[in-house]
Amino acid sequence: MTTNPTGFAEFHRRSIEDRDAFWAEQARLIDWQQPPQVICDYNNPPFAQWFVGGTTNLCHNAVDRHVASRGAQNALVAISTETNSERAYTYAELHAEVQRMAAVLKSLGVQQGDRVLIYMPMVAEAAFAMLACVRIGAIHSVVFGGFASSSLASRIEDAEPTVIVSADAGSRGGRVVAYKPLLDEAIELSAHKPAAVLLVDRGLAPAAMRAGRDHDWAALRERHLHAQVPCVWVESTHPSYTLYTSGTTGRPKGVQRDTGGYTVALACSMRTIFPAQPGDTYFCTSDIGWVVGHSYIIYAPLIAGMTTILYEGLPIRPDAGIWWSIVEKYQVTHMFSAPTAVRVLKKQDPAYLKKYDISSLKALWLAGEPLDEPTATWISGALGVPIIDNYWQTETGWPILTLCNGVEQQPSRFGSPGKAVYGYDVKLIDEATGEELTGPHQKGVVAIEGPLPPGCLQTVWRNDERFVNTYWKSIPGRLIYSTFDWGVRDEDGYYFILGRTDDVINVAGHRLGTREIEECIAGHPGIAEVAVVGVADPVKGQVAMAFAVPRDAAAVADEAGRQALEAEVMKQVDGNLGAVARPSRVLFVSLLPKTRSGKLLRRALQAVAERRDPGDLTTMEDPGALQQVTALLGGAA
Numbered sequence: 001m002t003t004n005p006t007g008f009a010e011f012h013r014r015s016i017e018d019r020d021a022f023w024a025e026q027a028r029l030i031d032w033q034q035p036p037q038v039i040c041d042y043n044n045p046p047f048a049q050w051f052v053g054g055t056t057n058l059c060h061n062a063v064d065r066h067v068a069s070r071g072a073q074n075a076l077v078a079i080s081t082e083t084n085s086e087r088a089y090t091y092a093e094l095h096a097e098v099q100r101m102a103a104v105l106k107s108l109g110v111q112q113g114d115r116v117l118i119y120m121p122m123v124a125e126a127a128f129a130m131l132a133c134v135r136i137g138a139i140h141s142v143v144f145g146g147f148a149s150s151s152l153a154s155r156i157e158d159a160e161p162t163v164i165v166s167a168d169a170g171s172r173g174g175r176v177v178a179y180k181p182l183l184d185e186a187i188e189l190s191a192h193k194p195a196a197v198l199l200v201d202r203g204l205a206p207a208a209m210r211a212g213r214d215h216d217w218a219a220l221r222e223r224h225l226h227a228q229v230p231c232v233w234v235e236s237t238h239p240s241y242t243l244y245t246s247g248t249t250g251r252p253k254g255v256q257r258d259t260g261g262y263t264v265a266l267a268c269s270m271r272t273i274f275p276a277q278p279g280d281t282y283f284c285t286s287d288i289g290w291v292v293g294h295s296y297i298i299y300a301p302l303i304a305g306m307t308t309i310l311y312e313g314l315p316i317r318p319d320a321g322i323w324w325s326i327v328e329k330y331q332v333t334h335m336f337s338a339p340t341a342v343r344v345l346k347k348q349d350p351a352y353l354k355k356y357d358i359s360s361l362k363a364l365w366l367a368g369e370p371l372d373e374p375t376a377t378w379i380s381g382a383l384g385v386p387i388i389d390n391y392w393q394t395e396t397g398w399p400i401l402t403l404c405n406g407v408e409q410q411p412s413r414f415g416s417p418g419k420a421v422y423g424y425d426v427k428l429i430d431e432a433t434g435e436e437l438t439g440p441h442q443k444g445v446v447a448i449e450g451p452l453p454p455g456c457l458q459t460v461w462r463n464d465e466r467f468v469n470t471y472w473k474s475i476p477g478r479l480i481y482s483t484f485d486w487g488v489r490d491e492d493g494y495y496f497i498l499g500r501t502d503d504v505i506n507v508a509g510h511r512l513g514t515r516e517i518e519e520c521i522a523g524h525p526g527i528a529e530v531a532v533v534g535v536a537d538p539v540k541g542q543v544a545m546a547f548a549v550p551r552d553a554a555a556v557a558d559e560a561g562r563q564a565l566e567a568e569v570m571k572q573v574d575g576n577l578g579a580v581a582r583p584s585r586v587l588f589v590s591l592l593p594k595t596r597s598g599k600l601l602r603r604a605l606q607a608v609a610e611r612r613d614p615g616d617l618t619t620m621e622d623p624g625a626l627q628q629v630t631a632l633l634g635g636a637a
């Protein structure tokens with residue numbers, strides 16, 4: 001048993017105060033080839049090493065371990081409403097497919113410790129590739145399929161993959177997005193060139209194959225149909241994957257995750273946070289390009305012996321009943337989505353929610369962005385199941401704040417993701433003084449005292465210094481992990497998240513760095529300077545809005561010129577970063593609001609764009625800059 005009969009408070013207390021004993025117990029939830037010798041080595045803070053001396057394998061725990069006991073049970077069901085296809089793989093079949101993929105990757109030269117970049121739509125082969133990598137001790141780096149060539153190129157350069165696994169195309173809302181030309185362009189842009197590209201041809205778009213470099217998955221799979229590739233037992237601290245996330249600079253960070261700690265954290269979360277039984281069905285609507293997809297589409301449900309659903313498509317196509325029809329058909333017990341998706345559904349005919357038998361569903365978990373009360377109330381009424389918010393980050397890999405109902409049922413509070421999860425020593429810190437705020441309702445930075453629990457990032461890929469400086473040094477006088485979110489806590493320990501402390505924005509649950517978008521727009525020859533801010537949006541939570549100074553004011557003197565340049569800027573973002581980063585609007589101004597020292601006043605811009613008071617502007621160089629923006633937005637409203 002992982003749960004504690006004396007309740008959650010005691011469970012949490014033990015995880016912090018009796019850390020090693022607590023996590024030694026949780027470590028028994030997974031298979032080890034060699035059991036760990038040291039539970040947590042924190043001799044070199046803030047670098048935490050979990051389960052040192054232990055050897056294990058993530059693929060073994062997710063797949064092989066279940067083959068004997070549940071080989072005929074569905075492990076993975078890949079559903080695409082884009083290609084109208086549906087294919088279920090039992091644990092035995094998944095085992096075979098993963099070995100084929102592992103054999104193919106090895107034949108292309110992938111060895112233990114090598115990186116494999118996966119740039120794929122939501123197809124079963126993406127899951128095979130991830131599992132095949134960790135099977136052979138290679139490190140995968142999945143890049144979200146919505147990113148375009150320059151985002152992809154910077155990730156290729158940083159990860160230096162031996163092989164890139166990709167597909168001819170993805171599809172969204174019936175529109176085919178050819179991946180191969182974007183990939184070719186990215187490889188062209190990148191200083192690092194992969195030895196090979198493995199292409200899954202879905203027959204959606206023509207894909208030019210480069211002889212000697214590009215290989216067809218179907219042909220190579222055929223050659224390795226009966227492959228038996230044993231799991232490589234790796235050190236617990238061996239990296240399982242890197243996943244790039246945006247920060248305040250234009251350069252994304254490779255969040256590096258270990259193997260043993262991550263496997264234990266996920267296994268434990270499936271008992272305590274998403275209480276599940278083997279054989280239950282998990283439907284997480286995220287994407288494998290995001291951390292939620294890594295943890296709760298692929299690894300955690302499989303580690304728990306569940307059936308996991310991989311879905312390619314929109315929540316409202318062919319109609320707004322599609323998700324609930326999947327729940328009915330596959331008897332989904334656990335569902336995990338994002339508030340944005342719920343807000344999209346809320347705009348549809350409510351009859352769709354009554355059309356299917358969804359009585360198998362136990363709860364709906366939501367994460368990735370703030371859950372507003374109207375959204376939570378609506379979906380909870382419509383589904384008649386508990387709605388459980390959980391707050392976390394790419395860096396942590398699993399929830400920091402939520403209600404651990406598998407340990408003890410606790411009432412949820414609207415607007416709060418819940419309490420600090422076990423293993424997380426969460427503090428609220430006064431940003432200016434570095435002091436801990438212990439009283440209720442005091443606003444501070446949400447911070448975590450080291451060591452971070454198992455499953456969280458080990459470091460930034462090949463950049464320990466950036467790991468320490470970015471995350472652990474932002475609060476004066478203390479070595480403490482900053483989430484870069486503001487928060488408050490009530491008298492009962494429930495936290496409320498109040499937005500980011502930095503220039504990161506959250507569009508439909510996707511984290512985007514405004515710096516990255518600014519750098520991309522500034523690359524347009526017609527733009528002299530640009531500021532990008534996140535502006536509140538009723539459906540997506542936030543959208544990016546750009547304020548740009550054109551090189552030639554005459555270019556935007558009339559409406560036609562303005563529209564043409566706006567369209568070009570949007571195209572530039574689509575082509576380089578991907579449509580996910582496209583600003584909702586590009587407004588042209590003659591100057592940007594700055595302080596006298598030249599720092600962009602992004603917060604003032606954001607306030608004006610949200611029709612709020614921009615606050616203290618005494619440091620502003622030229623008040624005319626904001627007046628222009630106000631006039632533009634006023635005119636546009």
Ligand code: AMP
Binds near residue numbers: 368485510
């Ligand atoms: P990402 O790493 O892309 O998952 O983004 C993490 C950020 O999303 C956090 O730092 C928060 O700003 C925000 N976030 C994630 N989950 C929640 C939540 N449940 N409530 C409020 N904000 C959230």
